Amino acid sequence: GLAQADLTVQVPETMAGVDQVSAVLPAEAAKEAAEAKLALVLKRDDVALKIPPRSLKALIEAGPEVAQVEVSAGRVEAEKVELFDAARLVTPKAFDLEACGLTPDGRREKPETFPEDLVITFALEGVDLEGLDPSRLAVYRQRGEGDWEFVGGHLDPDTRSFVCPSPRLSLFALAEFTGTFRDVEGHRAREAIELLARRLVVRGVAADRFAPEETVTRAQFAAFLVRALGMEERPAVRPVFQDLPDGHWARGPVEAAYRAGLVLGSGGGRFEPERPITREEVAALLARVLNQYGLASPAHTPSAAQVLGGYHDWEAVSPWAREAVAAGVKSGLLKGRSATELAPRGPSTRAEAAVLIADLLRFLGRI
16 A cells, blocks of 8 residues: 555744744644554754654653643754864754653653654755765764764755654754874774764874774773764763762763673772773673674584684683684674784774774674
């Protein structure tokens, strides 16, 4: 049969100049739409927000007394948007998008994240696409703390729009990433480093320097991983590790990785954030990620000795890390330092970390 039409609320042209618009729907009507597998769409001339059926249902069930569903789209002037340094806004405005369930006494209820990605469409009428590098275009979302995270999306030249899925709402900006690192020109890891810089996973040590051959600390690697996987970086009420106190830059990402079961402390309530991470510790983190995504090798795989036997130093892998290192090598994500050397207890460099995380994102189908 024909695809069902969505339930679309079109903002009239007479309201084109109004910055804040919203649509309110009785919970009953929203429930009927969700049950009929219809999405709710709020559409204005420059942006549209689509809430698919499962997420519409989550709005109705966000609190016990939800009587209405409200969807809103606000425009924010470019000069009021504090983007990160290496980015330039592509559309004239950024968009503050929200959806919530309303209770009779005016409380706003909404799920932490939506079960099905919401779809945001930016209209590009009047934007000069000729002068833009499509590989450097992406949607970024501003988090509660004011910093930005990469959301992604893709350019649709036929409809002259940029479409992007997101499990959360707030302020969104379609931007061109303008940053470059002078010290990765001609480096074998350049593509991975630039890809992750655009995704705000890795940062330079200065505006135009990445320092690819410097070592990565345990805190830095945990932060890379958390940002790459798009995890929320909320710190706990009290610090989890005594050497990551309030105010430490890495407390949020490390605690997020700890809550997700990706990192463990180093014993005695400590994390050792500033210690360079070893290649076998990287392998252990990688194995936990693959495990959580159901991509770990099945139990009847060859032994660690069989997988790693080609490396002359494989016996230097700590016994606790052998399974993880073997799983990493078998997946193709963990590469030797050379064809015959693993260097499991050697430190990982920033370039190695970037290549590994870019490969992991491809392996998980995120790129």
